[in-house]
Amino acid sequence: MNQLLPLYDVHPISIKLLKKGHPWIIKDKFTDKFQPRERFIVAKERRRPFSLLIHDPKHSNIKARVWSSSGDFGKLIKNFKKDLQQRIFKAIKKRQDLKIIEKRDNIFLIFGEADELPGIKATLLGDQVLIQFYSYFWENYEELVINNIIKTTNQVLNKDITKADVWIQYRADSSAQKKAPKSLDPNCSYKNIQVKEFGVLYNVQLGKLYDYGLYTDMASVRSHLEGIFKDSDSVLNLFSYTGAFSLYSLALGSKDVVSVDLSESYIQDLEENILLNEFDKDSHQSIIDSVENAMNHLNKENRVFDLIISDPPSSSSDKNKRSNALKDYEKLLPKMVKSLKPGGKIIAFLNTHKINRNKFRQKLEQIITENNFPLKITKTLKLAEDCPELRGFPEGSYLKGFILSHD
Numbered sequence: 001m002n003q004l005l006p007l008y009d010v011h012p013i014s015i016k017l018l019k020k021g022h023p024w025i026i027k028d029k030f031t032d033k034f035q036p037r038e039r040f041i042v043a044k045e046r047r048r049p050f051s052l053l054i055h056d057p058k059h060s061n062i063k064a065r066v067w068s069s070s071g072d073f074g075k076l077i078k079n080f081k082k083d084l085q086q087r088i089f090k091a092i093k094k095r096q097d098l099k100i101i102e103k104r105d106n107i108f109l110i111f112g113e114a115d116e117l118p119g120i121k122a123t124l125l126g127d128q129v130l131i132q133f134y135s136y137f138w139e140n141y142e143e144l145v146i147n148n149i150i151k152t153t154n155q156v157l158n159k160d161i162t163k164a165d166v167w168i169q170y171r172a173d174s175s176a177q178k179k180a181p182k183s184l185d186p187n188c189s190y191k192n193i194q195v196k197e198f199g200v201l202y203n204v205q206l207g208k209l210y211d212y213g214l215y216t217d218m219a220s221v222r223s224h225l226e227g228i229f230k231d232s233d234s235v236l237n238l239f240s241y242t243g244a245f246s247l248y249s250l251a252l253g254s255k256d257v258v259s260v261d262l263s264e265s266y267i268q269d270l271e272e273n274i275l276l277n278e279f280d281k282d283s284h285q286s287i288i289d290s291v292e293n294a295m296n297h298l299n300k301e302n303r304v305f306d307l308i309i310s311d312p313p314s315s316s317s318d319k320n321k322r323s324n325a326l327k328d329y330e331k332l333l334p335k336m337v338k339s340l341k342p343g344g345k346i347i348a349f350l351n352t353h354k355i356n357r358n359k360f361r362q363k364l365e366q367i368i369t370e371n372n373f374p375l376k377i378t379k380t381l382k383l384a385e386d387c388p389e390l391r392g393f394p395e396g397s398y399l400k401g402f403i404l405s406h407d
Protein backbone atom coordinates (compact mmCIF):
# COMPACT_ATOMS: atom_id res chain seq x y z
CA MET A 1 0.00 0.00 0.00
CA ASN A 2 2.77 2.41 0.98
CA GLN A 3 4.27 2.37 -2.52
CA LEU A 4 1.07 3.92 -3.82
CA LEU A 5 1.17 6.78 -1.36
CA PRO A 6 2.63 10.10 -2.56
CA LEU A 7 5.52 9.94 -0.09
CA TYR A 8 7.75 12.99 0.27
CA ASP A 9 10.62 14.10 2.43
CA VAL A 10 9.96 17.28 4.36
CA HIS A 11 12.35 19.58 6.19
CA PRO A 12 13.59 18.17 9.54
CA ILE A 13 12.24 21.32 11.21
CA SER A 14 8.82 20.59 9.68
CA ILE A 15 8.95 17.08 11.19
CA LYS A 16 9.85 18.55 14.56
CA LEU A 17 6.98 21.03 14.39
CA LEU A 18 4.50 18.40 13.19
CA LYS A 19 5.47 16.29 16.19
CA LYS A 20 4.63 19.21 18.48
CA GLY A 21 1.19 19.50 16.89
CA HIS A 22 1.86 22.26 14.37
CA PRO A 23 -0.40 21.54 11.39
CA TRP A 24 1.30 23.43 8.53
CA ILE A 25 4.12 22.83 6.06
CA ILE A 26 5.60 26.11 4.91
CA LYS A 27 7.18 26.62 1.48
CA ASP A 28 10.83 25.55 1.30
CA LYS A 29 13.11 23.54 -0.97
CA PHE A 30 11.36 20.31 0.10
CA THR A 31 7.87 21.54 -0.78
CA ASP A 32 9.20 22.65 -4.18
CA LYS A 33 9.44 18.92 -4.98
CA PHE A 34 5.76 18.22 -4.24
CA GLN A 35 4.01 17.34 -7.55
CA PRO A 36 1.35 20.02 -8.19
CA ARG A 37 -1.19 17.39 -9.31
CA GLU A 38 -1.12 15.52 -5.96
CA ARG A 39 -4.09 16.44 -3.77
CA PHE A 40 -2.67 14.52 -0.83
CA ILE A 41 0.92 14.35 0.30
CA VAL A 42 2.37 11.95 2.84
CA ALA A 43 5.31 13.36 4.75
CA LYS A 44 7.80 10.66 5.60
CA GLU A 45 10.33 10.39 8.35
CA ARG A 46 13.17 7.97 7.73
CA ARG A 47 11.22 6.34 4.88
CA ARG A 48 8.16 5.78 7.08
CA PRO A 49 4.85 7.54 6.42
CA PHE A 50 4.52 10.12 9.14
CA SER A 51 1.72 12.54 8.38
CA LEU A 52 -1.09 12.78 5.84
CA LEU A 53 -1.35 16.29 4.43
CA ILE A 54 -3.75 18.13 2.16
CA HIS A 55 -1.75 19.83 -0.58
CA ASP A 56 -2.10 23.47 -1.66
CA PRO A 57 0.29 24.15 -4.55
CA LYS A 58 -1.45 27.49 -5.28
CA HIS A 59 -0.85 29.01 -1.84
CA SER A 60 2.24 31.21 -1.77
CA ASN A 61 3.35 30.10 1.69
CA ILE A 62 1.37 27.33 3.40
CA LYS A 63 1.94 24.43 1.02
CA ALA A 64 0.27 21.65 3.00
CA ARG A 65 -1.82 21.14 6.13
CA VAL A 66 -2.16 18.08 8.33
CA TRP A 67 -5.20 15.91 7.73
CA SER A 68 -4.10 13.06 9.98
CA SER A 69 -1.03 11.99 11.89
CA SER A 70 -2.19 8.48 12.60
CA GLY A 71 -4.00 5.59 10.95
CA ASP A 72 -3.73 3.92 7.57
CA PHE A 73 -3.09 6.86 5.24
CA GLY A 74 -4.15 4.90 2.15
CA LYS A 75 -7.53 4.17 3.72
CA LEU A 76 -7.83 7.73 4.98
CA ILE A 77 -7.37 9.10 1.45
CA LYS A 78 -10.01 6.69 0.18
CA ASN A 79 -12.41 7.66 2.96
CA PHE A 80 -11.62 11.36 2.71
CA LYS A 81 -15.14 12.55 1.81
CA LYS A 82 -16.77 10.52 4.55
CA ASP A 83 -14.18 11.66 7.04
CA LEU A 84 -14.77 15.27 6.01
CA GLN A 85 -18.51 14.91 6.63
CA GLN A 86 -17.87 13.39 10.04
CA ARG A 87 -15.51 16.18 11.03
CA ILE A 88 -18.05 18.83 9.98
CA PHE A 89 -20.68 17.05 12.06
CA LYS A 90 -18.36 16.81 15.06
CA ALA A 91 -17.50 20.52 14.88
CA ILE A 92 -21.11 21.70 14.67
CA LYS A 93 -22.26 19.25 17.34
CA LYS A 94 -19.58 20.70 19.62
CA ARG A 95 -21.25 24.14 19.27
CA GLN A 96 -24.63 22.65 20.09
CA ASP A 97 -23.18 21.04 23.22
CA LEU A 98 -21.69 24.39 24.27
CA LYS A 99 -25.23 25.84 24.24
CA ILE A 100 -23.91 29.21 23.04
CA ILE A 101 -26.51 29.57 20.31
CA GLU A 102 -29.04 30.58 22.98
CA LYS A 103 -26.85 33.53 23.97
CA ARG A 104 -25.65 34.74 20.58
CA ASP A 105 -26.34 34.04 16.95
CA ASN A 106 -22.89 34.96 15.72
CA ILE A 107 -20.85 31.84 16.36
CA PHE A 108 -18.09 29.92 14.69
CA LEU A 109 -19.47 26.61 13.44
CA ILE A 110 -16.00 25.54 12.35
CA PHE A 111 -12.72 27.02 13.56
CA GLY A 112 -10.20 25.54 11.14
CA GLU A 113 -7.28 23.47 12.34
CA ALA A 114 -8.58 23.29 15.92
CA ASP A 115 -11.68 21.49 14.59
CA GLU A 116 -9.55 19.15 12.44
CA LEU A 117 -10.79 21.01 9.36
CA PRO A 118 -7.59 22.72 8.26
CA GLY A 119 -8.14 25.97 6.41
CA ILE A 120 -11.94 26.11 6.84
CA LYS A 121 -13.80 28.56 9.03
CA ALA A 122 -17.57 28.77 9.02
CA THR A 123 -19.60 31.35 10.92
CA LEU A 124 -23.29 31.44 11.62
CA LEU A 125 -24.50 35.05 11.42
CA GLY A 126 -28.20 35.12 12.24
CA ASP A 127 -29.76 33.08 9.44
CA GLN A 128 -26.75 33.43 7.13
CA VAL A 129 -23.64 31.26 6.97
CA LEU A 130 -20.24 32.59 5.96
CA ILE A 131 -17.73 29.97 4.84
CA GLN A 132 -14.12 31.15 4.65
CA PHE A 133 -11.49 29.07 2.93
CA TYR A 134 -7.88 29.70 3.92
CA SER A 135 -6.55 26.98 1.60
CA TYR A 136 -7.09 26.63 -2.15
CA PHE A 137 -7.14 22.86 -1.58
CA TRP A 138 -10.85 23.26 -0.80
CA GLU A 139 -11.60 24.42 -4.35
CA ASN A 140 -11.63 20.66 -5.11
CA TYR A 141 -14.35 19.97 -2.51
CA GLU A 142 -16.22 23.26 -2.26
CA GLU A 143 -19.67 21.83 -3.08
CA LEU A 144 -19.25 18.98 -0.62
CA VAL A 145 -18.15 21.31 2.19
CA ILE A 146 -21.00 23.76 1.53
CA ASN A 147 -23.69 21.08 1.31
CA ASN A 148 -22.50 19.39 4.46
CA ILE A 149 -22.30 22.57 6.48
CA ILE A 150 -25.86 23.49 5.44
CA LYS A 151 -27.24 20.01 6.11
CA THR A 152 -25.50 19.64 9.47
CA THR A 153 -26.33 23.17 10.69
CA ASN A 154 -30.01 22.62 9.90
CA GLN A 155 -30.05 19.21 11.49
CA VAL A 156 -28.01 19.92 14.63
CA LEU A 157 -28.83 23.56 15.32
CA ASN A 158 -32.40 23.37 14.08
CA LYS A 159 -31.95 26.01 11.39
CA ASP A 160 -33.46 26.49 7.98
CA ILE A 161 -30.42 27.53 5.94
CA THR A 162 -30.57 27.21 2.15
CA LYS A 163 -27.82 27.74 -0.41
CA ALA A 164 -29.07 31.28 -0.97
CA ASP A 165 -28.13 32.06 2.67
CA VAL A 166 -24.50 31.03 2.20
CA TRP A 167 -21.56 33.36 1.57
CA ILE A 168 -18.17 32.20 0.38
CA GLN A 169 -14.85 33.94 0.83
CA TYR A 170 -11.35 32.82 -0.05
CA ARG A 171 -8.85 34.28 2.43
CA ALA A 172 -6.16 31.87 1.39
CA ASP A 173 -3.35 34.20 0.61
CA SER A 174 -2.45 37.43 2.32
CA SER A 175 -0.81 38.47 -0.95
CA ALA A 176 -4.08 37.99 -2.89
CA GLN A 177 -6.54 40.79 -3.40
CA LYS A 178 -8.83 41.19 -0.39
CA LYS A 179 -12.32 40.49 -1.66
CA ALA A 180 -15.67 40.64 0.12
CA PRO A 181 -17.60 37.36 0.55
CA LYS A 182 -19.81 36.30 -2.37
CA SER A 183 -23.39 35.12 -1.98
CA LEU A 184 -24.39 31.79 -3.47
CA ASP A 185 -27.64 33.51 -4.43
CA PRO A 186 -26.91 34.80 -7.94
CA ASN A 187 -29.38 37.66 -7.43
CA CYS A 188 -27.75 38.96 -4.27
CA SER A 189 -24.46 40.78 -3.91
CA TYR A 190 -24.96 42.54 -0.58
CA LYS A 191 -27.01 42.01 2.56
CA ASN A 192 -27.29 44.03 5.74
CA ILE A 193 -28.45 41.73 8.52
CA GLN A 194 -28.72 41.98 12.28
CA VAL A 195 -27.23 39.53 14.70
CA LYS A 196 -27.76 39.31 18.44
CA GLU A 197 -25.05 38.79 21.00
CA PHE A 198 -25.82 38.72 24.74
CA GLY A 199 -28.98 40.74 24.11
CA VAL A 200 -27.25 43.39 21.96
CA LEU A 201 -28.07 43.86 18.27
CA TYR A 202 -25.30 44.44 15.74
CA ASN A 203 -25.47 45.34 12.08
CA VAL A 204 -23.50 42.95 9.94
CA GLN A 205 -22.76 43.71 6.31
CA LEU A 206 -22.18 40.80 4.01
CA GLY A 207 -20.77 41.31 0.52
CA LYS A 208 -19.57 44.87 1.11
CA LEU A 209 -16.11 44.66 2.66
CA TYR A 210 -13.44 42.06 3.42
CA ASP A 211 -14.62 41.96 7.08
CA TYR A 212 -18.31 41.97 7.97
CA GLY A 213 -18.31 44.50 10.80
CA LEU A 214 -18.19 42.35 13.90
CA TYR A 215 -15.38 40.18 15.25
CA THR A 216 -17.06 36.91 16.12
CA ASP A 217 -13.91 35.58 17.82
CA MET A 218 -14.11 38.46 20.35
CA ALA A 219 -17.57 37.31 21.39
CA SER A 220 -15.98 34.30 23.06
CA VAL A 221 -13.89 36.71 25.16
CA ARG A 222 -16.71 39.16 25.86
CA SER A 223 -18.75 36.51 27.65
CA HIS A 224 -16.01 36.30 30.30
CA LEU A 225 -16.09 40.03 30.97
CA GLU A 226 -19.71 40.52 31.97
CA GLY A 227 -18.96 41.15 35.65
CA ILE A 228 -16.30 43.77 34.94
CA PHE A 229 -18.54 45.64 32.50
CA LYS A 230 -21.43 45.56 34.98
CA ASP A 231 -19.19 47.15 37.61
CA SER A 232 -17.99 49.93 35.28
CA ASP A 233 -20.05 53.12 35.04
CA SER A 234 -17.56 54.75 32.71
CA VAL A 235 -15.78 52.93 29.86
CA LEU A 236 -13.17 54.05 27.34
CA ASN A 237 -13.04 51.81 24.26
CA LEU A 238 -9.82 52.37 22.30
CA PHE A 239 -9.58 51.05 18.71
CA SER A 240 -13.34 50.59 18.96
CA TYR A 241 -14.05 49.43 15.37
CA THR A 242 -17.86 49.20 15.02
CA GLY A 243 -18.25 49.41 18.79
CA ALA A 244 -18.91 45.88 20.01
CA PHE A 245 -17.36 46.60 23.44
CA SER A 246 -19.05 50.01 23.69
CA LEU A 247 -22.47 48.51 22.96
CA TYR A 248 -21.85 45.71 25.42
CA SER A 249 -21.03 48.22 28.16
CA LEU A 250 -24.09 50.38 27.34
CA ALA A 251 -26.25 47.25 27.52
CA LEU A 252 -24.79 46.42 30.92
CA GLY A 253 -25.62 49.87 32.29
CA SER A 254 -22.55 52.08 31.73
CA LYS A 255 -23.52 55.74 31.70
CA ASP A 256 -20.38 57.28 30.19
CA VAL A 257 -18.87 55.41 27.24
CA VAL A 258 -16.23 56.89 24.92
CA SER A 259 -15.19 55.12 21.70
CA VAL A 260 -12.07 56.02 19.73
CA ASP A 261 -11.25 54.91 16.19
CA LEU A 262 -9.38 56.41 13.27
CA SER A 263 -12.03 55.34 10.81
CA GLU A 264 -15.01 57.61 10.26
CA SER A 265 -16.99 54.85 8.60
CA TYR A 266 -16.50 52.37 11.48
CA ILE A 267 -17.60 55.07 13.94
CA GLN A 268 -20.64 55.70 11.75
CA ASP A 269 -21.44 51.97 11.93
CA LEU A 270 -21.03 52.16 15.70
CA GLU A 271 -23.48 55.04 15.95
CA GLU A 272 -25.97 53.15 13.80
CA ASN A 273 -25.59 50.22 16.19
CA ILE A 274 -26.41 52.54 19.11
CA LEU A 275 -29.59 53.69 17.32
CA LEU A 276 -30.50 50.10 16.47
CA ASN A 277 -30.43 49.20 20.17
CA GLU A 278 -32.19 52.41 21.21
CA PHE A 279 -29.46 53.12 23.74
CA ASP A 280 -29.32 56.58 25.29
CA LYS A 281 -27.21 58.62 22.88
CA ASP A 282 -26.13 60.95 25.66
CA SER A 283 -24.31 58.09 27.38
CA HIS A 284 -21.93 57.73 24.43
CA GLN A 285 -19.28 59.88 22.80
CA SER A 286 -17.43 59.04 19.58
CA ILE A 287 -13.94 60.31 18.83
CA ILE A 288 -12.67 59.94 15.26
CA ASP A 289 -8.95 60.32 15.73
CA SER A 290 -5.80 58.35 16.42
CA VAL A 291 -5.74 56.79 19.88
CA GLU A 292 -2.58 58.76 20.61
CA ASN A 293 -4.24 62.13 19.92
CA ALA A 294 -7.45 61.15 21.66
CA MET A 295 -5.55 60.04 24.78
CA ASN A 296 -3.62 63.33 24.85
CA HIS A 297 -6.90 65.24 24.83
CA LEU A 298 -8.57 63.04 27.41
CA ASN A 299 -5.49 63.31 29.66
CA LYS A 300 -5.49 67.10 29.29
CA GLU A 301 -9.15 67.24 30.22
CA ASN A 302 -8.46 64.96 33.23
CA ARG A 303 -11.15 62.54 32.02
CA VAL A 304 -11.05 59.30 34.01
CA PHE A 305 -12.76 55.93 33.51
CA ASP A 306 -13.54 52.79 35.51
CA LEU A 307 -12.59 50.61 32.57
CA ILE A 308 -10.30 51.13 29.57
CA ILE A 309 -10.19 48.61 26.72
CA SER A 310 -7.43 48.62 24.18
CA ASP A 311 -7.63 46.29 21.18
CA PRO A 312 -5.14 47.59 18.62
CA PRO A 313 -4.49 45.98 15.24
CA SER A 314 -1.19 44.08 15.25
CA SER A 315 0.36 46.86 13.23
CA SER A 316 -1.43 50.07 12.48
CA SER A 317 -0.77 53.10 10.40
CA ASP A 318 -2.29 56.50 10.76
CA LYS A 319 -1.52 59.17 8.20
CA ASN A 320 2.20 59.44 8.85
CA LYS A 321 3.28 56.49 10.97
CA ARG A 322 3.46 52.73 10.91
CA SER A 323 3.67 51.19 14.30
CA ASN A 324 3.61 47.90 16.12
CA ALA A 325 1.11 47.19 18.84
CA LEU A 326 3.49 45.71 21.42
CA LYS A 327 5.96 48.60 21.27
CA ASP A 328 3.10 51.11 21.21
CA TYR A 329 2.03 49.98 24.69
CA GLU A 330 5.17 51.71 26.03
CA LYS A 331 3.61 55.06 25.14
CA LEU A 332 -0.03 54.10 25.39
CA LEU A 333 -0.13 52.42 28.80
CA PRO A 334 1.09 55.51 30.71
CA LYS A 335 -1.62 57.57 29.00
CA MET A 336 -4.24 54.97 29.90
CA VAL A 337 -3.07 54.94 33.53
CA LYS A 338 -3.55 58.72 33.66
CA SER A 339 -7.15 58.25 32.56
CA LEU A 340 -7.89 55.38 34.95
CA LYS A 341 -9.86 55.83 38.16
CA PRO A 342 -8.37 54.37 41.34
CA GLY A 343 -9.66 50.81 41.58
CA GLY A 344 -10.30 50.77 37.81
CA LYS A 345 -9.24 48.21 35.23
CA ILE A 346 -7.44 48.17 31.89
CA ILE A 347 -8.02 45.37 29.40
CA ALA A 348 -5.06 45.22 27.04
CA PHE A 349 -5.24 43.00 23.96
CA LEU A 350 -2.69 41.96 21.41
CA ASN A 351 -3.94 40.53 18.16
CA THR A 352 -1.05 38.67 16.57
CA HIS A 353 0.40 35.17 16.66
CA LYS A 354 3.86 36.61 16.10
CA ILE A 355 4.28 37.62 19.73
CA ASN A 356 3.60 34.99 22.34
CA ARG A 357 1.61 35.48 25.51
CA ASN A 358 4.69 35.52 27.75
CA LYS A 359 6.40 38.21 25.77
CA PHE A 360 3.27 40.37 25.91
CA ARG A 361 2.98 39.83 29.68
CA GLN A 362 6.67 40.64 30.17
CA LYS A 363 6.30 43.84 28.17
CA LEU A 364 3.32 44.98 30.24
CA GLU A 365 5.08 44.05 33.49
CA GLN A 366 8.21 45.91 32.38
CA ILE A 367 6.19 49.09 31.66
CA ILE A 368 4.39 48.76 35.02
CA THR A 369 7.67 48.29 36.94
CA GLU A 370 9.64 51.01 35.15
CA ASN A 371 6.89 53.56 35.77
CA ASN A 372 6.01 52.30 39.22
CA PHE A 373 2.35 52.09 38.25
CA PRO A 374 -0.10 50.81 40.91
CA LEU A 375 -1.24 48.05 38.52
CA LYS A 376 -1.30 44.27 38.73
CA ILE A 377 -2.08 41.70 36.07
CA THR A 378 -5.09 39.93 37.53
CA LYS A 379 -6.47 37.87 34.66
CA THR A 380 -5.51 36.36 31.33
CA LEU A 381 -7.88 36.36 28.36
CA LYS A 382 -7.80 34.13 25.31
CA LEU A 383 -10.00 32.68 22.61
CA ALA A 384 -12.53 30.27 24.05
CA GLU A 385 -15.78 28.36 23.46
CA ASP A 386 -16.48 28.29 19.70
CA CYS A 387 -12.86 29.35 19.00
CA PRO A 388 -10.89 26.38 20.35
CA GLU A 389 -7.11 26.41 20.41
CA LEU A 390 -4.71 23.73 19.24
CA ARG A 391 -1.55 22.86 21.14
CA GLY A 392 1.61 23.61 19.19
CA PHE A 393 -0.17 26.00 16.82
CA PRO A 394 0.54 29.62 17.82
CA GLU A 395 -1.00 30.95 14.58
CA GLY A 396 -4.37 29.74 15.87
CA SER A 397 -3.97 31.43 19.27
CA TYR A 398 -3.51 34.93 17.94
CA LEU A 399 -5.64 36.75 20.49
CA LYS A 400 -4.13 37.52 23.88
CA GLY A 401 -5.43 39.77 26.59
CA PHE A 402 -4.59 40.78 30.14
CA ILE A 403 -6.67 42.54 32.74
CA LEU A 404 -4.61 45.08 34.68
CA SER A 405 -6.20 46.11 37.95
CA HIS A 406 -5.46 49.38 39.74
CA ASP A 407 -4.75 48.91 43.46
Ligand SMILES: C[S@@+](CC[C@H](N)C(=O)[O-])C[C@H]1O[C@@H](n2cnc3c(N)ncnc32)[C@H](O)[C@@H]1O
Pocket: 214, 215, 218, 239, 240, 241, 242, 243, 244, 245, 260, 261, 262, 263, 266, 289, 290, 291, 292, 311, 312, 313, 316, 317, 318, 351
Ligand atom coordinates in the same frame (compact mmCIF):
# COMPACT_ATOMS: atom_id res chain seq x y z
C1 LIG B 1 -8.70 44.94 15.96
S1 LIG B 1 -9.81 46.21 15.51
C2 LIG B 1 -10.67 46.43 17.00
C3 LIG B 1 -11.83 45.47 17.19
C4 LIG B 1 -12.79 45.82 18.30
N1 LIG B 1 -12.12 45.87 19.58
C5 LIG B 1 -13.93 44.80 18.36
O1 LIG B 1 -13.90 43.88 19.18
O2 LIG B 1 -14.86 44.93 17.54
C6 LIG B 1 -8.73 47.60 15.36
C7 LIG B 1 -9.37 48.97 15.06
O3 LIG B 1 -8.37 49.95 15.28
C8 LIG B 1 -8.54 51.04 14.37
N2 LIG B 1 -7.23 51.75 14.33
C9 LIG B 1 -6.08 51.35 13.74
N3 LIG B 1 -5.07 52.21 14.04
C10 LIG B 1 -5.60 53.15 14.85
C11 LIG B 1 -5.07 54.28 15.52
N4 LIG B 1 -3.78 54.59 15.41
N5 LIG B 1 -5.89 55.03 16.29
C12 LIG B 1 -7.22 54.72 16.39
N6 LIG B 1 -7.77 53.64 15.80
C13 LIG B 1 -6.98 52.86 15.04
C14 LIG B 1 -8.99 50.38 13.09
O4 LIG B 1 -9.72 51.32 12.30
C15 LIG B 1 -9.86 49.23 13.64
O5 LIG B 1 -11.20 49.62 13.68
